[in-house]
Amino acid sequence: MGSAGLRSTNDYHNKSRAIGIPDARIETSLGDPDWTALRAEFPLLDRCTYLNACSLGPLPRAGREALARYAADWDREGTPVWYSTWLPLLGRLRDRLGQLLGTPADSVALAPSVSVALTTLASCIPRDAAAGRLKVLIGELDFPTLGHQWLSRGELDVEWVPSPDGISVPPAAFEERLGPGVAVMATTHLLYTTGYLQDVRALAELAHRAGAFLLVDGYQTVGCVPLQVQELDVDFYVGGCLKWLSGGPGTAFAYVRPDLIDKLEPRGTGWFASADPFSFSLQTLEFAPDARRFETGTWPVPSHYAALAALELILDRVGVDAICRRLRGFTTRILDRCEEAGVRTLTPREPEERCGVVALECDRPEEVEAALLAQKIVVDSRPGRIRLSPHWCLTQEEVDQATDCVLTEIKKGR
Numbered sequence: 001m002g003s004a005g006l007r008s009t010n011d012y013h014n015k016s017r018a019i020g021i022p023d024a025r026i027e028t029s030l031g032d033p034d035w036t037a038l039r040a041e042f043p044l045l046d047r048c049t050y051l052n053a054c055s056l057g058p059l060p061r062a063g064r065e066a067l068a069r070y071a072a073d074w075d076r077e078g079t080p081v082w083y084s085t086w087l088p089l090l091g092r093l094r095d096r097l098g099q100l101l102g103t104p105a106d107s108v109a110l111a112p113s114v115s116v117a118l119t120t121l122a123s124c125i126p127r128d129a130a131a132g133r134l135k136v137l138i139g140e141l142d143f144p145t146l147g148h149q150w151l152s153r154g155e156l157d158v159e160w161v162p163s164p165d166g167i168s169v170p171p172a173a174f175e176e177r178l179g180p181g182v183a184v185m186a187t188t189h190l191l192y193t194t195g196y197l198q199d200v201r202a203l204a205e206l207a208h209r210a211g212a213f214l215l216v217d218g219y220q221t222v223g224c225v226p227l228q229v230q231e232l233d234v235d236f237y238v239g240g241c242l243k244w245l246s247g248g249p250g251t252a253f254a255y256v257r258p259d260l261i262d263k264l265e266p267r268g269t270g271w272f273a274s275a276d277p278f279s280f281s282l283q284t285l286e287f288a289p290d291a292r293r294f295e296t297g298t299w300p301v302p303s304h305y306a307a308l309a310a311l312e313l314i315l316d317r318v319g320v321d322a323i324c325r326r327l328r329g330f331t332t333r334i335l336d337r338c339e340e341a342g343v344r345t346l347t348p349r350e351p352e353e354r355c356g357v358v359a360l361e362c363d364r365p366e367e368v369e370a371a372l373l374a375q376k377i378v379v380d381s382r383p384g385r386i387r388l389s390p391h392w393c394l395t396q397e398e399v400d401q402a403t404d405c406v407l408t409e410i411k412k413g414r
């Protein structure tokens with residue numbers, strides 16, 4: 001990539017603004033969406049009953065068109081496409097992620113996966129060798145990549161915070177373990193195996209009272225639970241567009257609390273994290289003043305085309321608050337049907353403690369998943385359970401019918 005036309009740190013943002021893209025806007029309610037019209041955006045939903053949106057969101061028509069446009073733009077222009085199209089598109093993506101999270105775009109760094117975002121953030125903490133051995137608290141039900149980040153860093157001790165019921169980790173269990181040696185409390189917003197939605201605001205308060213950072217993995221929350229990360233008062237919030245946001249792989253992100261950004265320096269970086277990449281300075285390193293300092297090298301641009309198209313669809317035509325309401329309705333009904341059928345679930349009954357994921361106890365999860373796939377019902381299996389996460393464009397009838405098929409398959413082995 002050449003350097004013509006883009007010289008200073010903020011040019012990405014400036015270029016975006018120059019073409020009329022506003023800063024992060026707080027998402028507002030769009031009213032009740034037309035679910036039938038929206039469903040036409042997702043052709044896959046007419047070929048199967050899709051109950052696995054928390055793993056891989058279906059491709060929207062707009063995403064398919066964006067991927068075709070990516071190839072056409074590249075082929076049309078070659079190098080100049082960076083300045084005419086690709087960098088402005090990155091600016092729009094940053095703004096939309098800021099809008100999704102309720103924070104200015106320059107507090108959000110792009111990453112190709114949540115694992116990469118976590119690796120960079122983990123490398124920033126702690127830098128002070130004189131601080132002695134520090135500890136990280138991690139919930140016992142968190143996603144493996146969250147634990148692996150800290151286990152791979154020998155200078156830190158990891159303590160697992162237990163779950164008494166296998167469904168949630170009570171804030172009190174974190175609180176008991178907080179103390180002077182704890183640098184970070186890291187946990188997930190919505191637990192991937194149970195669908196439990198943690199009270200992140202309460203966890204932030206506990207962590208901060210004890211002088212620790214709170215890092216939250218929001219991968220299962222972004223796109224299905226309305227978010228204002230600054231109000232949640234978290235220090236770090238990571239997520240990505242693959243799941244509820246239907247943006248495909250390759251677009252993840254890390255929010256860093258604005259007042260922390262210039263105090264953190266990653267160990268391991270890339271030229272696009274520097275203050276002025278196009279100065280081509282080799283022998284000095286000055287990090288970007290904004291969250292771009294947590295990025296690395298050239299971005300996976302095709303992924304960003306697809307992710308932006310899906311974000312625009314969700315933010316402009318649907319609204320995360322509407323998705324949340326609809327999913328809570330679906331999951332309430334799934335839980336009711338499971339109870340009637342005598343199948344145990346590992347998901348809370350209180351609507352505000354869950355959103356779009358229900359886990360059903362099952363001793364043959366892979367067999368049940370395969371049997372359902374043969375009936376064109378897409379679900380997910382995890383050890384000891386079947387996980388249902390209906391797409392928000394399904395109809396209530398489809399969810400009911402598919403749930404009955406899931407229950408029949410689970411009960412067959414009894």
Ligand SMILES: Cc1ncc(COP(=O)(O)O)c(C=O)c1O
Nearest residue numbers: 113114115143145192217219220
């Ligand atoms: C809660 C959670 N965190 C992290 C990940 C992994 O993200 P990545 O593959 O982008 O590193 C997943 C993937 O399923 C997840 O569910």
